[in-house]
Amino acid sequence: MFLELLSLSDFRTYEQLDVRLTVGATVFVGPNGIGKTNILEAMGYLSTLSSHRVSSDAPLIRFGSERALIRAKMIRGGQTSSLELEINGSKANRARINRGNPGRARDVLGICRTVMFAPEDLALVKGDPGIRRRFLDELMVSLVPHHAATRTDYERVLKQRNALLKSSRGGRFTSGHEATLDVWDQHMAQAAARLLHARIDVLKQLEPHFARAYGELTDGSKAARAVYQSSLEITEDEDAKVGIQRGDSPPGRPVGSIEDTTLRYLEAFCTVRKKELERGISLVGPHRDDIQLVLGSAPAKGFASHGESWSVALSLRIGSYYLLCEDDPAPGATPVLMLDDVFAELDRQRRTKLAAIVSTAEQVLLTAAVLEDIPETLEARRVNVVAGGISE
Incomplete structure (x- = not known):
């Protein structure tokens, strides 16, 4: 599975953004706060109907706008799906599949499968039980x-x-x-x-x-x-x-x-x-x-080192990716893998090992403040993120 086109209207900081993508790895590069994560967040929302950063939809709508739109063209095993999700501030969200009539937002669930790891995922190990319950429910x-x-x-x-x-x-x-x-x-x-x-x-x-x-x-x-x-x-x-x-x-x-x-x-x-x-x-x-x-014989929370905690959280996401691949082993059905500024938090050895794992995915979307954070062994197309848009 891969995302061929992502279009955002009034989503977060973007009045309008159109991104064309291909199979393989793509890294969105730009300084912190420029809007790189917003792109991955939109893709993740299309998959789970929730954001990994906020608990409500209101912050997803660009300030001063009444609604946000996420449009995507997905290729799954040679079959193309066109999805449109309307996020409303004052009424129920709506979805449109293959340009059909608008329906319930949850009708899109299962069409676009993604797995995303972000710095916030450290809370899977160190945070409250509600964070772990939400992780399991979204995977479910x-x-x-x-x-x-x-x-x-x-x-x-x-x-x-x-x-x-x-x-x-x-x-x-x-x-x-x-x-x-x-x-x-x-x-x-x-x-x-x-x-x-x-x-x-x-x-x-x-x-x-x-x-x-x-x-x-x-x-x-x-x-x-x-x-x-x-x-x-x-x-x-x-x-x-x-x-x-x-x-x-x-x-x-x-x-x-x-x-x-x-x-x-x-x-x-x-x-x-x-x-x-x-x-x-x-x-x-x-x-x-x-x-x-649990790591060894001790709970990870309170006993694992910072590096171990990062590895545990990352392993939960990679394990989810493996499970989704196993659930649908058909050619071209693997989920889109997204890593938000992950390599900057890892030592060289873990960077190399992670690069080897993600390189097997059909499509990988990454963000990085500088391109040097991405291991050279992971060949990736570069997309520069600038204020309000992208520049290739």
């Missing part, structure tokens, strides 16, 4: 686009349940509240079970590729692992006691079917109901889970 949707609805359904139910819990604080919990909460417990348990199983299935697929990538980037002296930590497996934490630890369940693995897991969530909700009513929030569910990254 890339692999199985209908899981976008799985995640949305859970978030909708969680919001409604939290609103009910909040309204019941301070002794305002009546029999009517209790009956309503019982109903929302059922909805949330079902949605949580579906999301939990989807996440763990994706992590199970990712883990060997993550371990392989870390071995390729380093000297291989430490093994890298990723372990899913579900709130269903925790016997006691700082907020709630959930006495449902099952001895027959390996850490990070749900027991049995989705129906079994649904029942376990219902048990957990009963156990923590008093605490939830006091706090006014849901204390058990996928929104409180984490993915523990």
